[in-house]
Amino acid sequence: MASEIKNRECAVLKFEGKEVELPVVTGTEGDKALDIRALRSETGLVTIDPGFVNTASCRSQITYIDGERGILRYRGIPIEELVKKSTFVDVAYLLVHGTLPTAQERLDFSSMLNLNSLIHEDMRRFFDHFPQGAHPMHILSTMINAMAAFYPNVDINTTTANIEQSCARVISIVRTIAAFAYKKSIGEPIVYPRHDLSYCANFLNMMFDSPVRPYHISPETVRLLNVLFILHADHEQNCSTSAVRVIGSAQVNLYATISAGISALSGPLHGGANQAVIEQLKIIHKDGDVNKFINMAKDKNSPFRLMGFGHRVYKSYDPRAAIIRKECENYLNRIGSSDPLLETARKLEDAALKDPYFIERSLYPNVDFYTGILYRAMGIPENMFTVMFALARLPGWVAHWREMIGDSTKIVRPRQLYIGRTLQEIGDELESRSSTFLL
Numbered sequence: 067m068a069s070e071i072k073n074r075e076c077a078v079l080k081f082e083g084k085e086v087e088l089p090v091v092t093g094t095e096g097d098k099a100l101d102i103r104a105l106r107s108e109t110g111l112v113t114i115d116p117g118f119v120n121t122a123s124c125r126s127q128i129t130y131i132d133g134e135r136g137i138l139r140y141r142g143i144p145i146e147e148l149v150k151k152s153t154f155v156d157v158a159y160l161l162v163h164g165t166l167p168t169a170q171e172r173l174d175f176s177s178m179l180n181l182n183s184l185i186h187e188d189m190r191r192f193f194d195h196f197p198q199g200a201h202p203m204h205i206l207s208t209m210i211n212a213m214a215a216f217y218p219n220v221d222i223n224t225t226t227a228n229i230e231q232s233c234a235r236v237i238s239i240v241r242t243i244a245a246f247a248y249k250k251s252i253g254e255p256i257v258y259p260r261h262d263l264s265y266c267a268n269f270l271n272m273m274f275d276s277p278v279r280p281y282h283i284s285p286e287t288v289r290l291l292n293v294l295f296i297l298h299a300d301h302e303q304n305c306s307t308s309a310v311r312v313i314g315s316a317q318v319n320l321y322a323t324i325s326a327g328i329s330a331l332s333g334p335l336h337g338g339a340n341q342a343v344i345e346q347l348k349i350i351h352k353d354g355d356v357n358k359f360i361n362m363a364k365d366k367n368s369p370f371r372l373m374g375f376g377h378r379v380y381k382s383y384d385p386r387a388a389i390i391r392k393e394c395e396n397y398l399n400r401i402g403s404s405d406p407l408l409e410t411a412r413k414l415e416d417a418a419l420k421d422p423y424f425i426e427r428s429l430y431p432n433v434d435f436y437t438g439i440l441y442r443a444m445g446i447p448e449n450m451f452t453v454m455f456a457l458a459r460l461p462g463w464v465a466h467w468r469e470m471i472g473d474s475t476k477i478v479r480p481r482q483l484y485i486g487r488t489l490q491e492i493g494d495e496l497e498s499r500s501s502t503f504l505l
Contacts (some may be wrong), residue, residue, distance in 0.1 A: 081109050095130055112481040119378075122303075124311065124475070128161060128465050129302045133379040138386065140300060141165070149389055154295040155179065155265050158461035161300055162233055162468065175234070176265075182235035183259040183268070185209075185242055186216040193250045202453045203332040205247040210240065211325035218319075232320055233468070237460045241265070244453050245272035251449075266291040269457070274445060287444055290397055294440065297386040297433065298455055300462025302379070306330035306337065310463045311470050315478045320467060327463045328456050337455040341448055343374040344407065344438035351410040356417050364423045374411075374435030375418060376428070386433040394440045401443065408439050 075090040077100055086108050089101040099122045106112050115121045130139045138145040141160050148157055152166065159167040159175050167175055189212065196205055217235065242259055249256045249272075257272045267288045275281040301307070309330040314323040331337035350359050363372035377384055398404060415431050418424040438451055446454060 079105075079109070081111065084109070093125075095132070106481075112483070114483050118303075118308075123308065123478075124303070124470070124473075126302070126466070126469060127164070128462070128469060129300045131302050131379055133377070133381050136380060136382040136385045136388075138301075145297065145385055146389070148296055149293050152296065153264070153266075154292045154299070154458070157296045157299050158237055161461045161465040162237075178231065178234040179238040179265060180259075180261050182231065183238045183242055185239055185246070189213075189216060190246070190256075193246060196247075196250070199251075201332075202244065202247045202251065202450055203328065203337075203456065205250075206240070206244055206453055206456060207325045207328040207332070209243045209247075210236070210321050210328060213239070213321040214319045217321070229468070233464045236320060236324055237464060238265075240460050241269040241457055242272065244450070244457060245269060247453075248273055248447070248450060264288065266295065286397070286400060290393060290440070290444065293389070293393055294437065294454070295458040297389060298458035300459070300465065304336070305333070306459065307463060307466050310466055311475070312478045314467050314470050315475050317477075320464075323467055324460070324463055327459070331456055331459065332452055337452045337459075339373060339432075339434040340438045340441075340455065341451040343434050344442070344448055344451070346373045347407045347410050347414075347439075350414065351406055356410070356413045360414070360417050360421060364421075372414075372418070372429075374431055375424065376430070377432045380430065380432065381428040383430045384432045387431045387435055390433065390436045390440060391431070394436045394443070397440065398443055403443060405439055405443060407442070408436075411436060411439060 075092075076087040077090060079086045079088055086105070088105065091099045091101050093099070102113060113121070128141065130142070131137065140148060140157065141164060143160070143166075148160075152160075155176055156166055156172065159171065163171075189209065192209060192212065193205070196208075213236070217232070246256045254276060257275045259268045259272060263271060263283070267283050270287065270291065271281055271283060303311075306327040310323055310327040313326040314320075318326075334342050350356060353359070359370070359372065362368045362370040363375075394408060398408065415435070418429065418431075424430075438448070441451055441454060442448070
């Protein structure tokens with residue numbers, strides 16, 4: 067053991083005449099990280115990394131990303147393979163349990179999702195108290211949080227016996243809540259889930275079926291929704307997943323933890339980006355001059371930002387965007403429809419990918435760029451785009467929550483670098499206030 071420690075790879079930090087060895091930890095794909103857990107105790111130093119750009123907050127077996135090569139894998143399986151051969155339910159099982167399901171496991175998991183697809187009837191009354199025009203993401207976050215009152219055994223200390231049911235419940239019931247919220251917003255009666263429909267078909271039916279206009283469930287639309295959900299199911303330690311891990315580390319119940327993830331996802335820089343892309347494409351299409359907006363994006367003095375380009379992790383073409391663009395074009399051709407925004411998006415992408423400014427900065431289309439166009443073609447309203455992202459991301463959040471509680475994670479408590487006023491600087495002010503008080 068001593069020989070192993072002595073021979074392990076380390077980085078050496080020199081500070082105030084002292085050398086400190088920082089062990090190098092290697093992941094299964096060859097990625098390397100410095101273990102700085104003993105840094106403060108040995109040197110008194112902490113690290114500072116705004117936005118956690120260079121900080122690995124945990125070890126995880128769930129998702130692997132290589133941003134330079136455009137690789138995304140769930141549990142070691144390439145995303146391209148999962149899109150071709152699996153359903154969203156298969157992928158949800160994969161993320162939560164670690165392997166793709168056998169035929170029997172798929173049947174059992176699907177049955178569990180079906181049995182847990184109904185919300186408690188008393189929760190239906192909650193929908194009556196949201197104001198007209200309330201954003202579906204706010205409704206979704208609130209309703210998921212409220213589930214802890216109706217299904218209480220979901221905290222870290224009592225969840226062992228109920229963890230399978232609890233995970234299946236939140237993955238399944240979120241689509242019911244989302245569809246109910248949409249129906250409420252347009253003044254139509256709610257549609258209950260059906261036992262004879264698959265996960266994605268059930269959601270589409272709850273969204274669009276009506277007593278006066280029965281919804282025809284298109285197998286192609288169901289397949290496409292499976293693809294979209296698979297592509298969004300997990301993405302490593304992004305903002306909302308990190309929120310789930312941070313909140314969950316305080317031993318918060320599962321539903322409150324997931325609610326925090328939904329809230330993080332609602333931001334325009336995260337899950338709300340797909341809706342922002344559509345809004346921007348409408349403006350560009352109306353103007354008609356694509357190059358004008360390309361030049362605005364390049365102008366450092368302009369506040370304009372071209373939505374849907376660039377990614378914190380990917381420094382090449384986002385593999386999800388490549389799949390979605392192809393699916394978008396094929397789907398519109400199959401249904402005999404056209405969307406002027408797709409043509410605008412194509413022109414934008416072509417112009418950007420020929421421009422040295424975008425190439426040098428690795429600003430390629432990301433997953434949000436074509437997603438909204440595809441959802442529009444499927445009939446999903448724009449205010450539901452971020453909700454669709456949340457539905458897809460549920461299995462990933464649940465998988466990270468399970469992994470975290472299994473690792474007995476300590477409560478997350480980052481350090482900071484204080485840059486406020488010192489006691490010496492405010493000494494006169496304190497003396498003045500003390501004198502005033504005595505008078």
